[in-house]
Amino acid sequence: MTIEHSILGVIASRPCTGYDIKTEFEHEGAGMVWGVSFGSVYPKLKSMEEQGLIQNYRTETKGRMKKMYELTPKGWEALHKWLGELPSYPSIKDELLLKLSMWDRGRPEDRQTLIYHMKNRKEQSQELLDYYLQWPQNGHSSISEFGMLGIQYVQERLETELRWIEKAILQLEGEPQPPVQDPYDLIPKQQERRNLAINPPVITVHPESSTDEDRV
Amino acid sequence: MTIEHSILGVIASRPCTGYDIKTEFEHEGAGMVWGVSFGSVYPKLKSMEEQGLIQNYRTETKGRMKKMYELTPKGWEALHKWLGELPSYPSIKDELLLKLSMWDRGRPEDRQTLIYHMKNRKEQSQELLDYYLQWPQNGHSSISEFGMLGIQYVQERLETELRWIEKAILQLEGEPQPPVQDPYDLIPKQQERRNLAINPPVITVHPESSTDEDRV
DNA sequence: TGCGACATGTAAAAAGTTACATGATTAG
DNA sequence: CTAATCATGTAACTTTTTACATGTCGCA
Numbered sequence: 496m497t498i499e500h501s502i503l504g505v506i507a508s509r510p511c512t513g514y515d516i517k518t519e520f521e522h523e524g525a526g527m528v529w530g531v532s533f534g535s536v537y538p539k540l541k542s543m544e545e546q547g548l549i550q551n552y553r554t555e556t557k558g559r560m561k562k563m564y565e566l567t568p569k570g571w572e573a574l575h576k577w578l579g580e581l582p583s584y585p586s587i588k589d590e591l592l593l594k595l596s597m598w599d600r601g602r603p604e605d606r607q608t609l610i611y612h613m614k615n616r617k618e619q620s621q622e623l624l625d626y627y628l629q630w631p632q633n634g635h636s637s638i639s640e641f642g643m644l645g646i647q648y649v650q651e652r653l654e655t656e657l658r659w660i661e662k663a664i665l666q667l668e669g670e671p672q673p674p675v676q677d678p679y680d681l682i683p684k685q686q687e688r689r690n691l692a693i694n695p696p697v698i699t700v701h702p703e704s705s706t707d708e709d710r711v
Numbered sequence: 712m713t714i715e716h717s718i719l720g721v722i723a724s725r726p727c728t729g730y731d732i733k734t735e736f737e738h739e740g741a742g743m744v745w746g747v748s749f750g751s752v753y754p755k756l757k758s759m760e761e762q763g764l765i766q767n768y769r770t771e772t773k774g775r776m777k778k779m780y781e782l783t784p785k786g787w788e789a790l791h792k793w794l795g796e797l798p799s800y801p802s803i804k805d806e807l808l809l810k811l812s813m814w815d816r817g818r819p820e821d822r823q824t825l826i827y828h829m830k831n832r833k834e835q836s837q838e839l840l841d842y843y844l845q846w847p848q849n850g851h852s853s854i855s856e857f858g859m860l861g862i863q864y865v866q867e868r869l870e871t872e873l874r875w876i877e878k879a880i881l882q883l884e885g886e887p888q889p890p891v892q893d894p895y896d897l898i899p900k901q902q903e904r905r906n907l908a909i910n911p912p913v914i915t916v917h918p919e920s921s922t923d924e925d926r927v
Numbered sequence: 928t929g930c931g932a933c934a935t936g937t938a939a940a941a942a943g944t945t946a947c948a949t950g951a952t953t954a955g
Numbered sequence: 956c957t958a959a960t961c962a963t964g965t966a967a968c969t970t971t972t973t974a975c976a977t978g979t980c981g982c983a
Contacts, residue, residue: 497804497806497809498970498971500809501809504809504812504813504816504817507813507816507817507901507905508813508816508897508901509897509900509901512933512934512935513934513935513936514933514934514935518933528804528805528808528809528812529802529803529804531971532971532972532973533934533935533936534936534937534938534971534972534973534974535970535971535972537935537936537937538936538937541936557980557981558979558980559933559934559979559980560934560935560979561933561934562934562935565904566904566905566908567908568908568909568911571817571905571908571909572909574813574816574817575817575818577810577817578810578813578814578817578818578824579818579821579824581828581831582805582806582807582809582810582828582832583806584832584835585803585804585805585806585807585808586745586803586804587745587801587802587803587804588713588744588745588801588802588803589744589798589801590713590798590799590801591798591801592744592801592861592864592865593713593716593717593720593744593798594793594794594798595857595858595860595861596720596744596857596858596861597720597723597724597790597794597858598794598855598857598858599855599856599857599858600720600723600724600790601720601723601787601790601791601793601794602791602794602795605795608794608795609857612797612798615797616798616800619800631891631892632892633892634892634894635894635895636892637890637892637893637894637895637897637898638890638891638892638893639814639815639890639891639893639898640815640882640887640888640889640890640891641811641812641814641815641825642811642812642813642814642815642891643891644811644879644882644883645808645811645812647875647879648808648872648875648879649808651871651874651875652868652871652872654871655867655868655870655871656864656868658867659863659864659867663860663863663864666856666860667860671856672856673856674853674854674855674856675847675854675855675856675858675859676847676848676849676850676852676853676854677853677854677855678850678851678853679851679853681724681725681853682853682855684725685723685724685725688726688781688782689723689782689787692782692783692784692787693784693787693788695784714942714943728961728962728963729962729963729964730960730961730962730963734961747943748943748944748945749962749963749964750943750944750945750946750964750965750966751942751943751944753963753964753965754943754964754965755943757964773952773953774951774952775951775952775961775962776951776962776963777961777962778962778963
């Protein structure tokens with residue numbers, strides 16, 4: 496439902512085309528706001544026009560036809576109303592965190608691959624941080640006092656993340672540690688279940704025909 | 712696509728029912744991993760069984776029939792393989808951040824509502840942090856060395872967020888600040904556009920019938 | 928002349944949510 | 956006895972993505 500409000504907000508800053516909106520989400524919203532695809536922007540613009548939130552007018556820039564969208568009074572009102580509603584708590588989809596939480600279940604011995612994942616994340620977050628650090632001085636973005644608060648938040652979050660990654664890599668490069676808490680011994684039990692599934696025991700009807708020596 | 716891998720990971724830790732999986736996502740994955748609904752878990756379990764990743768067996772606990780799922784060798788292998796793949800960069804949907812970035816567009820004068828939103832966020836994050844702080848000592852959760860790294864990450868992220876909120880509220884309670892950067896004066900222009908849309912100018916055919924004094 | 932950025936869309940598929948439908952057991 | 960929790964599922968709907976389809980302009 497929030498893609499509609501994001502579009503409302505982008506058009507509020509300046510009248511723009513569907514293409515503009517899509518690209519705005521790509522760089523300005525880097526890491527901060529989810530991306531959108533053309534396949535979702537254009538149909539949404541259409542439906543928002545039907546709802547009377549926006550209206551388009553055609554302009555010609557360098558001989559090329561463009562469909563510019565501007566907010567209607569109803570659109571300005573919808574933006575105002577939405578901003579006044581309590582935001583829902585953020586939802587985060589972090590695959591690295593998910594993999595970390597189940598690493599011992601699938602790759603108990605393999606610390607190197609995890610370190611590799613972490614280093615990859617470090618690079619990407621560092622790049623994003625560099626982008627956010629230069630943003631307020633790039634000379635072309637419009638940033639209000641409020642927007643700047645958001646940028647500072649992302650900067651601090653990324654700095655914290657980078658510090659954590661450094662620390663985590665150091666730990667992973669060191670000695671394996673025992674579980675922090677495992678009251679029902681689920682972790683060793685789980686590793687047994689896994690071994691049983693991957694290397695099923697040989698069922699022998701005649702014990703004398705199968706001994707330890709059979710396994711090569 | 713990742714809901715499938717999350718299920719794989721939960722079943723890896725111990726055989727469980729569809730209900731178990733759904734609740735596991737609610738509390739264990741609080742803020743860390745996205746939630747799932749029954750309507751998506753049960754059909755997914757069915758399709759994963761068809762793919763041969765999991766298999767079910769019926770058990771009776773306290774006279775109640777349960778459908779327990781366990782990983783097949785193929786399922787263990789799929790988990791192992793997925794863990795080895797580079798995780799994609801996290802996607803975050805943070806409505807507060809989005810509203811912050813467009814606050815001046817819809818509610819330029821209203822700092823109080825924004826402060827209210829921030830305080831609400833602060834409470835929720837504090838609650839989540841408290842949960843994460845007691846998690847490693849709750850006496851029933853299984854936490855490996857790797858899982859603990861993830862928990863530490865979330866703790867540090869939340870602490871950083873809370874510090875930022877404190878600072879941001881202080882700023883919002885103070886004097887309004889000018890834009891940090893607005894090279895094309897988009898912000899004042901935007902406010903003009905908004906005023907024009909909300910209070911359209913009275914078009915007068917006879918200028919003498921409409922003067923400044925008309926407006927009360 | 929051909930490539931990359933600009934520009935607008937549609938159709939099918941995938942993914943997930945909400946609401947509905949059902950029923951057993953347990954704690955107060 | 957009744958509400959909450961445990962337990963399993965379906966159907967309709969919404970949202971979003973992917974892939975396709977088309978075409979222009981500027982530049983090297």
